[in-house]
Amino acid sequence: MKIAVLIDKPRAAFLPNEEGFREDEQKRKTALGLQEVISKYHECVILEADINLPLELSAEKIDFVFNLCNGIKGADKLSQVPAFLEFMGVPYTGSSVLGHALASNKVYAGKIMKGIGINTPDFIYVHNVNELDWHDITFPVLVKPCDEGSSRGIYQDSLVYNMKSLKAKVAENLRLYNPPVMITEFIDGKEFHAGLIGNGDDLYLLPIEEICLDNLPDSMARFYSFEVKAYHKDKTTYICPAIIDEGLSAMIYDIAKCVFEALSLRDYARLDIRIKNGIPYVLEINSLPGLLNGYSAFTRMANACKLGYEGLVMKILESAFKRYEITTFT
Ligand SMILES: Nc1ncnc2c1ncn2[C@@H]1O[C@H](COP(=O)(O)OP(=O)(O)O)[C@@H](O)[C@H]1O
Ligand SMILES: [Mg+2]
Incomplete structure (x- = not known):
């Protein structure tokens, strides 16, 4: 092969x-x-x-x-x-046309999650600034592009506290990114990565990882903005396995599995989750999470259990082989 x-x-x-x-x-x-x-x-x-x-x-x-x-x-x-x-x-390997299309578009993924009763932040989306006047908005809200990744378009000033800043930010996003622009409820709580690997009955949750932003400069809001990912990596701590009780981790597994299936994902995916008042909210789903050993969350999660990096790579490959009923492994 x-x-x-x-x-x-x-x-x-x-x-x-x-x-x-x-x-x-x-x-x-x-x-x-x-x-x-x-x-x-x-x-x-x-x-x-x-x-x-x-x-x-x-x-x-x-x-x-x-x-x-x-x-x-x-x-x-x-x-x-x-x-x-x-x-x-x-x-x-990995998701098909449909899975990537649904997961990479946060409006569609959000609608599907709401439709199956999964908690995700409330959101609206607009194609022009005037549409904002039709909505009753409770601040603060986070403005984000609907189909970017790696926090592109999610800056510290994307968290807005009034209509004037909201309109300015939405106008800027409409100039720079694909429409529509999303305006989402801001979930103030701890943030976690949940990694899934496999398919169907053979779908596993890797150890959950907490992203700890406590060491950021006081002037910065606590979310994983572009500035944090690009310039403050050294102030971000990853705790894997995260210290969370078994009940919550079982709940995250059920949620992750439901979302994986609803979005027609395959082989592996990562969910970004925030927990507020004990309730996990799914922020987004990455159908093609990074796999750079030691650098990417998915590899840290694999390295925190017996799978390890090599096991992770081979498990993704073997999950895909199994789907195609390929039995020759050499
Ligand atoms: N509704 C939200 N409430 C709180 N924080 C959010 C919300 N949406 C996004 N974030 C923050 O912004 C970061 C990037 O957003 P995300 O939707 O994961 O986009 P990306 O695809 O760029 O990673 C998240 O890791 C989280 O810290
Ligand atoms: Mg993300």
């Missing part, structure tokens, strides 16, 4: 800024880590997805893809490479 670890073509050519370089660099390091593990069991190469993907996959005689592509531009970016692979009939 020949496996390709597939990454986006480096974006430096499209987006020459610090953020673009950093993300491309992380993806390449992630791919090298995966290749090192997978190569112990299968032939494994790293490929960059671009318009020549079909030619490359057949020229390289690829049997299976470990998909790490977030997509580069356009709507529903995460679904683009899976759609390509479906069209070509090449099996791959």
Whole structure:
């Protein structure tokens, strides 16, 4: 079996800024880590997805893809490479077109969660600033883009306390990000990552991780904003396994499993959760969580249990093999 670890073509050519370089660099390091593990069991190469993907996959005689592509531009970016692979009939790890599309759009994910009775912050969404006048808003609220990740568009000043700042922030978001813009109830509480791995009856919760923001400068609001992720990593502490009682962790498992199934996810996913008054609220679902060993939450959660990083990589691969009824593991 020949496996390709597939990454986006480096974006430096499209987006020459610090953020673009950093993300491309992380993806390449992630791919090298995966290749090192997978190569112990299968032939494994790293490929960059671009318009020549079909030619490359057949020229390289690829049997299976470990998909790490977030997509580069356009709507529903995460679904683009899976759609390509479906069209070509090449099996791959992780969620399908539908799963990535639903999870990566926070408006749709939020509606589905509300529809099945999962607690998620209340939200409205608008396509222009005037629509805000139709709503009765209880401040503070957090303004966020509907389909970004890595806290892009979620800055300290995205937490707003009055209509004037809300209108200014919404106008700015409408200029910079895909519409609609979300205005969400701010959940003031501890924050956790919940990682799921597997499928169906073989779906497991990794040890839950708490993101502790207590050491941030006093002037900063306690949420995982872009500034915190980019400039205050050293002030962020991760506690894994989180110290939470068994009842709560069982509740998080039930919630995570429900969401995973409702959004049609596959193989692995990570939920961001905040707990307020003992109630877990799902902030969002990552259908393609980072897998850079030691750096990404998912790997810290795997390293906190007997699975470990190598076990994590192979478990994702084997979960995907099982779905496709691939039984030859070499
Ligand atoms: N409704 C909310 N209440 C409180 N904090 C929130 C809420 N939504 C987002 N956040 C904060 O912003 C961070 C980033 O938001 P998230 O929805 O996870 O976006 P991203 O996809 O960019 O990670 C979260 O980790 C959390 O700290
Ligand atoms: Mg998040």
